[in-house]
Amino acid sequence: MANIPDDLLYTTEHEYVRFTPDGLAVVGITDYAQGELGDIVYVELPKIGTTLGAHDVFGTVEAVKAVSELFTPVAGEAVAVNERLDKEPSLINTDPYGDGWMIRIRPTASGAQARQGLISPTEYAAHVGA
Amino acid sequence: MLEAGASGDGAGNMALDHALLRHAAATGEAVLRVYRWRRPTISFGRHQPARDVYDRERLAAAGLDVVRRPTGGRAVVHDRELTYSVVAPLCPDVDRAIRVRDLYGSINGLLVRALRRLGVPAALAAGAQRSSNRGPTAVGPTATPCFDIATEGEVVALGRKLVGSAQWREGHAVLQHGSILIDDDQHRLTAVTRAPTCPEPVATLRNLLGRAPEVSEITAALVRTLGESLPVGTRLSPLDPAREPLPELEILRAHYADERWTWGR
Numbered sequence: 001m002a003n004i005p006d007d008l009l010y011t012t013e014h015e016y017v018r019f020t021p022d023g024l025a026v027v028g029i030t031d032y033a034q035g036e037l038g039d040i041v042y043v044e045l046p047k048i049g050t051t052l053g054a055h056d057v058f059g060t061v062e063a064v065k066a067v068s069e070l071f072t073p074v075a076g077e078a079v080a081v082n083e084r085l086d087k088e089p090s091l092i093n094t095d096p097y098g099d100g101w102m103i104r105i106r107p108t109a110s111g112a113q114a115r116q117g118l119i120s121p122t123e124y125a126a127h128v129g130a
Numbered sequence: 131m132l133e134a135g136a137s138g139d140g141a142g143n144m145a146l147d148h149a150l151l152r153h154a155a156a157t158g159e160a161v162l163r164v165y166r167w168r169r170p171t172i173s174f175g176r177h178q179p180a181r182d183v184y185d186r187e188r189l190a191a192a193g194l195d196v197v198r199r200p201t202g203g204r205a206v207v208h209d210r211e212l213t214y215s216v217v218a219p220l221c222p223d224v225d226r227a228i229r230v231r232d233l234y235g236s237i238n239g240l241l242v243r244a245l246r247r248l249g250v251p252a253a254l255a256a257g258a259q260r261s262s263n264r265g266p267t268a269v270g271p272t273a274t275p276c277f278d279i280a281t282e283g284e285v286v287a288l289g290r291k292l293v294g295s296a297q298w299r300e301g302h303a304v305l306q307h308g309s310i311l312i313d314d315d316q317h318r319l320t321a322v323t324r325a326p327t328c329p330e331p332v333a334t335l336r337n338l339l340g341r342a343p344e345v346s347e348i349t350a351a352l353v354r355t356l357g358e359s360l361p362v363g364t365r366l367s368p369l370d371p372a373r374e375p376l377p378e379l380e381i382l383r384a385h386y387a388d389e390r391w392t393w394g395r
Binding site: 041042044060062063064065066067068069 | 175176177200201202203234271281282283284295296297298299300301304
């Protein structure tokens with residue numbers, strides 16, 4: 001059973017977003033997605049400072065047999081990337097919502113506008129049939 | 131749809147696979163393509179380090195071209211083999227970035243049935259295994275040759291890897307391509323790499339059948355098996371480039387011929 005934390009927002013592309021008190025959006029892929037992809041062996045992330053539009057491809061993730069695109073859930077600037085994933089991509093499998101986070105975005109918009117297009121935990125659970 | 135094309139060069143082969151992927155996304159049509167390589171070519175995995183691992187002078191001396199695939203995984207020598215590719219549309223929202231194993235299993239299952247039709251004792255690997263029991267498995271995009279390790283769901287025969295495959299998912303479509311070994315050329319990687327490698331023995335159609343089947347024979351088995359696997363009412367027809375042009379083919383060819391793509395990492 002995939003873990004879908006209540007305090008996050010999601011995309012139908014299987015990214016999650018955690019809005020933090022400092023106004024940033026922490027982005028990664030969901031527990032469901034990592035389970036479907038299998039063992040993750042490589043992650044390609046953007047450079048810090050990259051401007052990302054909503055739905056832009058912000059990177060790629062390579063599982064043992066497949067490379068998939070990663071999509072930007074919140075438009076803004078990438079202000080941090082998880083450099084640990086360079087050496088330890090399996091953190092995405094073991095702790096997708098914690099040490100397996102991918103990028104931190106400073107959203108261009110604020111408030112409800114930044115959350116546009118994101119879905120609730122309940123909606124995401126329905127989306128993946130959980 | 132079916133595209134059984136002539137041999138192309140490395141950039142041309144990768145560009146056509148990628149253009150067909152975009153064709154699948156745009157039209158909703160799936161395509162099986164079977165092809166060979168004009169010259170012996172090493173393909174690197176999308177994220178595989180190459181610049182500090184492969185010696186370009188030795189590659190030239192060995193008569194080996196190089197190209198970097200859109201798909202992941204590790205290096206493959208394409209010479210005495212047959213390459214297949216399958217592109218298929220994905221349902222928006224539902225299928226993208228997931229169900230890798232389902233699709234992988236379906237395509238590899240088709241390969242197994244086609245190979246069995248030829249008399250090859252092909253099967254799907256139960257889990258990650260080296261071709262011989264020689265140390266731990268490594269599954270990342272490393273310098274390790276592709277055919278050294280068979281991961282779960284890959285096509286093996288008598289415990290050794292026979293087909294190496296990988297996927298690339300872009301937009302609303304997926305590409306899976308792979309190499310079916312007729313003879314073993316994978317040891318040629320040893321001569322051109324700076325990394326210490328000792329390739330594992332692989333399975334080949336020649337060893338398994340006692341002869342090297344004609345490419346047309348393998349292709350016919352694939353097409354017949356595919357035809358039997360399709361839902362009733364599904365039409366299998368040749369891809370007609372005149373009727374269905376691939377507008378991005380030349381742009382993609384330039385991309386795959388670009389040294390920055392091939393040797394950028």
